Amino acid sequence: MNTISPHSYRNSLRIAYRAVCGHLWKGVSVSYPFRDVMEAFSETARLHPDRPAVTRHDRTVTYAELDAWVRATARRLGPDPGVVGVLTSRSAGTVAALLGTLAAGGVYCPIDPAYPWPRREALMAASGCRVVIGEPGSAVPPGVGLTPLPGPAGLLDADGRGEEPGGSAVAGRVAVSPDDPAYILFTSGSTGEPRPVVTPRGAISVVTAGLRELFGITPEDRVLQFASLNWDTCLEEILPALTSGATLVFHDHAYAGSLHRMLRMIDAERVTVLDLPTAFWHELVHHLTAERAALPPSVRLVVVGGEAVSPVRLADWRALGLDGVRLLNTYGCTETTLITHAVDLHGPHAAAGAPDDRVPIGRPLPHVVERISEEGELLVGGPALALGYRDRPEATAERFVELDDLTPGGDGPRRYFRTGDRVSRRPDGALVHEGRLDHQLKVRGVRVDPGEVEAQIASHPRVGAVAVVGVPVAGHTTLAAYVVPRSPAGPASPAMTGSLAREVLDYLREHVPAHLVPHRITVVPELVHTASGKVDRAGSHRRYRSAAV
Template sequence: GVVGLRMSGGSIDAVVAMLAIWRAGAAYLPLDPAYPEERLRTMAAVASLVVSDGLVIEDGPARRPAGEPETAAGGTAHDGQDGQAQEPGGETAYVLHTSGSTGAPKGVVVEHAGLAERVRWMRAVYGLRPGDRVVQLAALGFDTHAEEIFPALAAGATVELLPGGGSALPELLARRPDVTVLDLPTAYFHHLVSMIDDVAWPGHLRLVILGGEQVRAGAVARWRERFGDRVRLVNTYGPTETTIIATAAELRGGDPRPPIGRPVRATTVKVLDAYGSPVPPGAPGELHVGGPGVARGYLGGPDPRFLSGPVGRVFRTGDRVRLRRDGQLEFLGRLDDQVKVRGFRIEPGEVEQCLLGHPDVREATVLARDGDLVAYVVPATKGSSPAVPATNGFLPAAHDRTAYDPTTHDPTTHDPTAHDPAAYVARRLPPYLVPTRWVVLDALPLTRNGKVDRRALPPPGPAVGGDVQPRTDAEELVADVWAEVLGAGGIGAFDDFFALGGHSLLAIRVAARLRALAGVDLPIRTLFDRRTVAELAVAVEEALAAEVAVLSDEQARSLLDREGS
């Protein structure tokens, strides 16, 4: 059977619940409380029980009345040698949902055998031991959480829980010099490296694991300049369907395009053309992954991406790669429209289908641009605009936006308006699937074949702030920092950081700039709690006042003398 796990992660209760569910012979299904209720109901359809915070247990949607025969929805196991096993049985470890191109999330059924193989490999190759302290950063709805928790527990290491997710990591690193292992989304790593001298890196740090998207060579070079060979940097690759990772590479620098490496133990990889034939080394092709780590399939029906191989299941990743001369794989992109935004795997079709359900939207297309998810919408009535200004590419007001942290998906939600497409999407999809930039068009550009010409879509304009100018020195400081970090102009006193396209990765940069310019250390979470320029300026003033309050008279006079000179 399946037990829903309605917890945000970062808690002892969540780890206890996962292990207890396994002990009872069931599989766990993460249900992020930050997700819209409609989404959670769809995801939880196969759950017989649901465990929530405080280890409260309730009946799930699939709970059968006493005496009723068991049905597939209740958790009947199928064979599944070629992806045909759509319902989890006793050998299932967990079910994770990924974005689906048809508009509905897809539940990936991952087995204990595949997870156990990955845990054995990670424990050995990462060199995990009882003295290690591994940070648990990822949300439970993403399989990186399994890489952070289970190998560490199996090795007798310590798992450092982080309830605040990525927004709380810089503060944790500053107070825990004994952290030894970090597992970071590549986009998050890029942001940390961009301010590498402002981060209090733990003195005992020995290993950083990356994954989620292509690593930038410049970031690796800067990391090596800072740490040399003291801290290992491991780049990993693997869709959820291959149980966390399928390949790995040690990044030592000097490579113009860092590779995704070689297959991990008990994993096979092949680079094939559109007809299923191997391509020559160096030629691009689709990556096929085999081995015990390949999931059983998706909930609800067979899928052609799961194939039967001579030694078990094979998964067609849809990723375009090439085999280099040194035997390592190089990632080249996708063969379909799937994109990665800040490390999140997104099917634009799912967002487009949701948008098309809005009564004021006639056409819509979604793509990734410069780290943002951009929605292009055509109003249902010519000349109208569905609450999205075409001039600046952003939503008009703060009250109808959802702020989110891409490592925890813990949003601060506000009452959405019925006519706002962003609010409409936010009520139906997880926060990371809600576009952060918007463009209204009279019509979508088309190719000769009548398909949307994505290359002809105009880039969204820069963010534009509100009408009320900053009124104090602190507000001017905050507005200037936001303008620098967001690439925005005319930021007003009551503008919302997240309505202007901000997210937790950019919040880290804001905090670093405020520290450099004003000498104040604000927790990253402050930007989520105080979202406007005016609110954050008050926090800056409070922090400065607190620092002044503890100064002695002599220190205060010395500070005034320096300011006067």
């Protein structure tokens, strides 16, 4: 049997990504020397071996224990394992799998085990994963290996130390370069298939260092892990904390849907940093105001992002007497690695001024190069761009473009990501969001292309046509679908209409994650079309919204 050395495999992987994703690191400033995120974690573990790294309820994993767990995971994977799918859970084990994959020189790809099997299978295929870390018996596609995560027990010696670097072939870190892929996450695309975004190690390393400074993370901080482990926001919780000596806090009450229990947990766990979707923060502010509840005194920083901040909710927050708590609004895309813009809206670092009728999304972070096109589209460049979409050369070429460098002393074209967001600039330099140039929506902070939902619904055998729109409900966006039956023999009866709506809903729940399932599905006789013959989503919604239930 022919074998390929790990070094040769990684070189071929890097070449393949270059071929698919285009030029890498073109125009990157030399002011950002490459220091891999795993170097920062290892140094932190060496400096703070006995400090708590991860807690979940009454179970604590120290930095020494986590470092040993990471090394054991890397040894089990072997050097340069390629793309590693990880069936995630809110636990220290998922953190060990993430860091262990990176320590082995692999490419991390989180897979939510709660997703329907067709979706999990599609994500594994689109990412090209060769092995999956999961519980024994977990379903994986043919040809993909399944390996359990090493247990956390027994990884330290009698002196409380893990194995020294170099103790085995993969005990330390595999040599890596900035353009090696670090992880793959998925965004929504109009074709109905998830788009795999490939982020390089240089990008996540630069951004992690920047966010440590932006958030002011110290070893005394306790950061709540709140975001879905399948979205990039979780990395801005995990990586800055674990490269600073802080404690990452998992707790079931954060995800139980009760703000009363969540606030009690934050107080009991002495959480200092919250990173919340804007829509959830809106609910929190309403709860604090309506219930006259108090934000626990341990909290010093609240980071929000994903959707526009409501001026009304911002005014409510400012009236709560939380002047000592930083409220930091952030903006970014998966393709530009976590956060590119930020602004303090309230608290000790906020600029004095009149209340905001239109809340800004922020100013560029130091590593970001921004540009606004004639159409008002925000373009983002710099060392934190993704490599592109795996095996999607056309989509990559459409969204990642090279433009002449307009900065003084520029040395040729610079690579930018087209965000699709229209912005304007305030006199103080902060950007204000003016809407989208396309039809993409934010549903609970998750970017959704209506075309992907339409493609999924259209694959149902009884559906002839479909239009999906975003509908504001109670301060956040939900999806509404208008469905035309396939070749009806006559007017659909109420029973037939209700039957098809239920069938489509059940079909979606069996095939896609919850954020792609519309809140309402309405069966209609026909869709509205534009003069050019295209489906008019907004027009269809205006015609039939009174019939939606």
